[in-house]
Amino acid sequence: MLRLAVAAFALAFTSTAEATVHYAIDLTSPEHHSGKVRITFPATTGNTLDLKMPAWRTGRYQILNLANGVSQFSASEGNGHSLPWQKIDKSTWRIQRAGTGPVTVEYDLYANELGLRSRHIDDSHAYLDASAVFMYSDASRADDVTVSLKVPAGWRSFSGLQSDGADRFKGANWDILVDSPIETGINRSFQFKEGNRDYEVVFWGDGNYDTTQTVGDLKKIVAQAPSIWSSYPFQRYVFMIHATDGVGGATEHRNSTVIQIPRNSFQPREKYLKFLSTASHEFIHTWNVKAYRASAMVPYRYQEENYTDLLWLEEGSTDYFADQFLVRAGIMKPDEYFAALADAVDHYRRTPGASAQSVASTSFDEWIAPGGDRATNAWADIYAEGSLVSWLLDIKLLQESGGKLSYRNVHEALYRRFPSEQGKGFNATDVKAILAELTGHSWEDWWTRNVDAPAPVDFARLLAAVGLRISYEDSDKTVPTNPWAGWKADQAEGGMKLTGVERGSPAWDAGFVPDDIITAFDGRRVTKDRFEDALMERKAGEVVTVSYFRRDQLLQKKLTLGSIPKNKPKVVKVARPTAAQKALYQRWLLAPYPTN
Structure with a gap:
């Protein structure tokens, strides 16, 4: 069985000789979050070939060290002759070439980073962002690519890449591949058309979502694009929706997006609107960030930070x-x-x-x-x-x-x-x-x-210009207040541990800092239920003696309470x-x- 699997995996490459760079991944043993990658690079000149894994992925402006999923790396020439190699930095493999023919590399990939939206493989699916899965060479970055997936029975594969058959895709170059993630596994999919464009919606994972309502609302959202732009930068677009076990977030791509929501957080309406707002945000990114963006990121430089002073315009x-x-779609009142x-x-x-x-x-x-x-x-x-x-x-x-x-x-x-x-x-x-x-x-x-x-x-x-105003009460004659310390805390052994202290607040001015463990107010023990309630019984201007631990020492401070509006602000006509x-x-x- 093992020999048959290896033979089938090798066949995935030889059957697509037209590809300049061919990527393949075997996902038939996904239980331990692992896959096997094989890449064939075309013939080039030079004694060495440098292969790289990006140090970050687009949409998350943070160095992620994506090369750490690679192990059991090997390289060979087209005739199967093994080639020596060495790591020259954390993300680059330098191969010593014997000739000028194609080079094939193989490696194992560990993929258990669902929340990073970079790579995740388990027994139900694989989410593959090429920046965390597939190596590239500067010499062939502009060459066309194909991707072949060997998947368990019953899995279905989706991507913004052009389909090249079942579980196969192709793209014009590395930059398209790296910005076109693949979702494969046990899933549900739906299609619709809007504005002469094709859309797919793929759901992975069970959750309290309503597929009919979600697909219908996404169709209303994408119809709003002409309110800003006069054309589309894509012909086909894929929404990949992950119903997860706690992680959440989303990432934009040139022809698709992945949106992660805890599986029971699609309802009630307030949570559903938050999900739709995220979907809208990522769809808008198809223009703002992908179709046009700051020059510091054109092209993306995947081995280092891409500094710009315009991320506020791209994200904000x-x-x-x-x-x-x-609002324009009639979804949000x-x-x-x-x-x-x-x-x-x-x-x-x-x-x-x-x-x-x-x-x-x-x-x-x-x-x-x-x-x-x-x-x-x-x-x-x-x-x-x-x-x-x-x-x-x-x-x-x-x-x-x-x-x-x-x-x-x-x-x-x-x-x-x-x-x-x-x-x-x-x-x-x-x-x-x-x-x-x-x-x-x-x-x-x-x-x-x-x-x-x-x-x-x-x-x-700002609000008055469009006939709106801020209100703290229906009458607005008075603004009721509550006493206020300006800190946040979680329960801890022996008291409440501060997790945040707002600059300029009474707690800040008194000298409290995160990790202080509050144990008592005016000599009375603090409990989780009484931490905030005890202060609500006081008035602004009152002084409270706070007992707390810092560096395992029991200390005391005086805290003079301030005030804050009792109600959150409202925006009304x-x-x-x-x-x-x-x-x-x-x-x-x-x-x-x-x-x-």
């Missing part, structure tokens, strides 16, 4: 447009969209880093972005703050032009002028030039204040919207101003 602007697609805006307001006001770092700076530094306390206290966010700057820019364009121009016009111009497939990319100067061309005046000062420096956001003015406000609202969302 995509986030900004995502829910608007849902106005009050649900207003709730999302209110969350943005609340997040900005509770994120000290938003006023400490510019979106340009946080874009450049995304490769070293910290987690935990420092992420919110000292850093801005390319998604949240990038979305806010996009909102500021959109409303300014709408107001200046009387609704004739919007941020959508900027993205259509970027799409038309900087096609990444032609090796073109843009920088901040190009974006400002488009803004100046559209409006007839310079945007240098605006850019300096809002992009190159932390943007000062006046939400009242103004009492008497003007005709101008209604008109600008309609040009903003391309949807009618709500009547109730």
Whole structure:
């Protein structure tokens, strides 16, 4: 049986001699998250051939060390003669060649990184992002490729790549392969057409999703693309949906996306809308990031960080447009969209880093972005703050032009002028030039204040332009408050362990830090149920003696409580919207101003 399997695996290569670079992977023993890869590279000149695994994958701006899944590497010439090789860095294998003929390499691949959306193999499926699966050579990066999969009985394979038969795909070059992941396994698939384009939706894993509703809503979402762009960068697009055991996230690709949701998190409606917003975000990326992107990433350099100060535009602007697609599609109701805006307001006001770092700076530094306390206290966010700057820019364009121009016009111009497939990319100067061309005046000062420096956001003015306002109470005559410390905590042995302390909060000013274990307030033991409730019994301005452990020492501090609005902010309509406000609202969302 083993010899037969090996023979069949070898046959997958010899039957596709037309391919310049041929990739194959045997997935017939997936139980231990493993597969066997074989690649044949074409004849080239030179004494050595360097093969590489990327150090990161697109959509996640972080060095991931993707080569660590490779083991049992070997190389041979076309005649089967074994070739010596050595690793010259963590991601590069240098092969010593004996001649100039084709070179074949084989290696085992370990794939158990589902949450990274890079590679995952188990007894029900395989998700293969080429950046974490298949090696490449700079010498053949522009050559055409084929991919052959040997899979267990009953598995079905899908990809944005062009089909070349059952479990076989082909692409024009490595860059298309590396941006066209493959989903194979036990799954359910659906097809539809919209805008003269073909779409597939593939579900892996059981969950509380409704396939009919999901496919129908995705069809409504993709129909909104013409509200921004005048054409499509693809003919066929694949949604790959993973119903998982806890991991979540999504990644965009040039012709597809993978979206991971915990299997019972597709319902109720609030969670379902979050899923659809993610799907909308990733679909929009097919233009913004894939069809056009910052010049620092054209082409992608897979062995190192690709630094740019425009990730806020690529990620934050995509986030900004995502829910608007849902509104235009009739999926998200106005009050649900207003709730999302209110969350943005609340997040900005509770994120000290938003006023400490510019979106340009946080874009450049995304490769070293910290987690935990420092992420919110000292850093801005390319998604949240990038979305806010996009909102500021959109409303300014709408107001200046009387609704004739919007941020959508900027993205259509970027799409038309900087096609990444032609090796073109843009920088901040190009974006400002488009803004100046559209409006007839310079945007240098605006850019300096809002992009190159932390943007000062006046939400009242921003919302008023489109007939909306912030409310903390129905009457708005008074804003009730609660006492506030400004910390977050989880239960720990002997008390509550601080997990976050907001910069500028009472707890911050008192000197508390994450990992402090709070044990008592005014001599009374702290429990999980009483941690917040005990403070809610106090008033702003009251002083609390807090007992806590730090470095295993029992200490005490005085904490003077502050105040915070009792209710989260709401975004609601103004009492008497003007005709101008209604008109600008309609040009903003391309949807009618709500009547109730």
